[in-house]
Amino acid sequence: MVSSSTPTKVGGMLPAVDGDVLRVVRDAGTISRADLTRQLGLSRPAVSARLDSLTRLGLIQGTGPGPSTGGRPPSLVRFVPDSAFVIGVDLGATSVDVAIADLSAQPVAHVAMELDVRDGPDKVLGIVCDLIDELLDRPLGNGRRPADVVRGIGIGIPGPVEFELGMAVSPPIMPGWDQFPVREFLAERYGWPVFVDNDANLMAVGEGCAGAGSDVANFLYAKIGTGIGCGVICGGSVYRGQSGSAGDIGHITVRGQAVACHCGNAGCLESVAGGRALGRVARELAESGSSPGLARALAATGALTAADLATAITEADLAAIEAVRAAGTAIGEVLAGLVNFYNPSLVVIGGGVVQIGDLLLAAIRESIYRRSLPLATKNLMVTTGALGGQAGVIGAAATVLAELYRLLPMSRKARG
């Protein structure tokens, strides 16, 4: 197992829980101790000890003897799905999503808001806390107060993260966040364990546990938003690399491009095909007269975004179509190189820019299949995510469950 993907203990707060036992009980709903012992291949005392710790945490309950099939009636245990919840936060460059999720990482309540991550950690995390508080004030379906049953927080941020320390490191599109102790900030406020990761990593985890990447051991999740990043799933776990910056594909050079990038280089993928770049391209098309539709939109609103390109495409605006195809080709060329290198079986395309639609996806696909080796694409699927904008919060919740309860959301098959 990759060392950086091993569940981390945080300040002794984590109970010693056996995720295998919990997962089997969860997936079964109700199960006899004898069946559990058989399925896990463990001794009866070992299973009993694990069940005791899970019972103390309230995650399972004994339900008394079940119906006898001849001999002694079986002793049953039952998963208690609403015994614990976690909070998942997906912080993007221009918005935040917050959800309360159950022990299957499925959101049961959700709030979202627009913001600007460039306003810095104090203001932005203040908004995050307001949204968390709003969710904590709403009673859950079982009538319980969230504050009584929430056990941890997971948060994704749009930049490189030192996962063990829970802080951003040199995030290019997050001025003021470098080395900011996100984990401590939230842990002090709420008293729960907090896990911080890169947003694309968490989206990859989300799609891996409940979406397009279920049961896929090695895949890439390319997030095309304001920034461009990539979550790398290796053997069913997030691969973070040496400094936590693995998947930082936004500054890979695109052939034939010379646009200056905020990183100091030129021709970076993000400077060509990221959300801000597409807004800039839309403005150029409007101002140059290439696109009358975008010119009207600019006159009406004073600013253009990738969404305006999407609108123009629906109006068969040829300049907009060409611009989106060029962005897709650039994304696909970079992904083609990574497909050659990483030989995944799946590339999931996600992030806000994907809302532009099929034209972008088609251009990305065409470019990947043209520039990757046939062997690398023989069994390759390129698809949009199955969870849409929810991938991030589901992945954040799943990460908390994996770290707290070793309740790995991905199937055993994917973990190889």
Add this chain to the structure above:
Amino acid sequence: MVSSSTPTKVGGMLPAVDGDVLRVVRDAGTISRADLTRQLGLSRPAVSARLDSLTRLGLIQGTGPGPSTGGRPPSLVRFVPDSAFVIGVDLGATSVDVAIADLSAQPVAHVAMELDVRDGPDKVLGIVCDLIDELLDRPLGNGRRPADVVRGIGIGIPGPVEFELGMAVSPPIMPGWDQFPVREFLAERYGWPVFVDNDANLMAVGEGCAGAGSDVANFLYAKIGTGIGCGVICGGSVYRGQSGSAGDIGHITVRGQAVACHCGNAGCLESVAGGRALGRVARELAESGSSPGLARALAATGALTAADLATAITEADLAAIEAVRAAGTAIGEVLAGLVNFYNPSLVVIGGGVVQIGDLLLAAIRESIYRRSLPLATKNLMVTTGALGGQAGVIGAAATVLAELYRLLPMSRKARG
């Protein structure tokens, strides 16, 4: 653990051996059963059972009681380093190296020969067998016949490999080898287990177990030879990807290049900076009159290779220097993207073209550091291999030891 890196059983030939016990005994030389039990954290009966199976294989011996330190004298076991050997084969596009190696994957005898892998599997593997036979005819240092103590063969080939099947799949520079059953061919001839892998993968394993990558969990080994490939070490094991083609970086596009490549695309790294490409560039410099030295060499020999560029550089030939710098820049630009994506702590540069020397390495380094993100290069080392041309045979031997005896050559630390 990545599923594709799990040791594979081949036709029930492999003994059930505990690599941890064997490694501890090997590293200690001689050790008492009590110390072994303590170090491994296993029960005494468990250790006894493991020692019994290792004793039956001749890998260890009981040496009777050791000196008493007061109580009962300790029962000692001893590693028998010359009890088993393996054969490592490193097949390149234009040469082959064959070695017999001991249980630490260190070669004890070695032969090499030039060949052309394009002559097809029957002829080329015929040469490989001749070389193996030559080594089997030489008595070992302990006076024993190699045929009596060799336990397996590992072979690296310069193309994508389906590791589980032991055959090449669609290898671009190996016409006639597609789907050829390399493993069966050698296994039928010798009767030993055979393991086939991509050559760059095995070079990476070699450097990981005994060279520049010792104790490094995540690193890349870029092999710059006739072809260009990359071994990807992830958590201390080879990462092979979905179809065994991971690390196939020779056909990643280089910015601003349009040279046609044999893969059907243009501007591929291999078509710009591989050994054949450098031979072509040398000829162009000779024929255009840019390099009088290369022109003389061409007139004298009728053909030029990368080695002629190296010679020209030592004569301060400006055109040759410029050509090598350009190749290094192209290699570095592709590696820069992979450093951003994979965030390794080490990139090892190997393969025959590296013999051009420091100028090439300097250009590669400069290009990586210019085009990668600062966070990804903060703790990055870029270096040539420590094993030189031996990396492949050592990696091949190490792979056999890992598969046969679970005697993983890399340290526990690197495996995370």
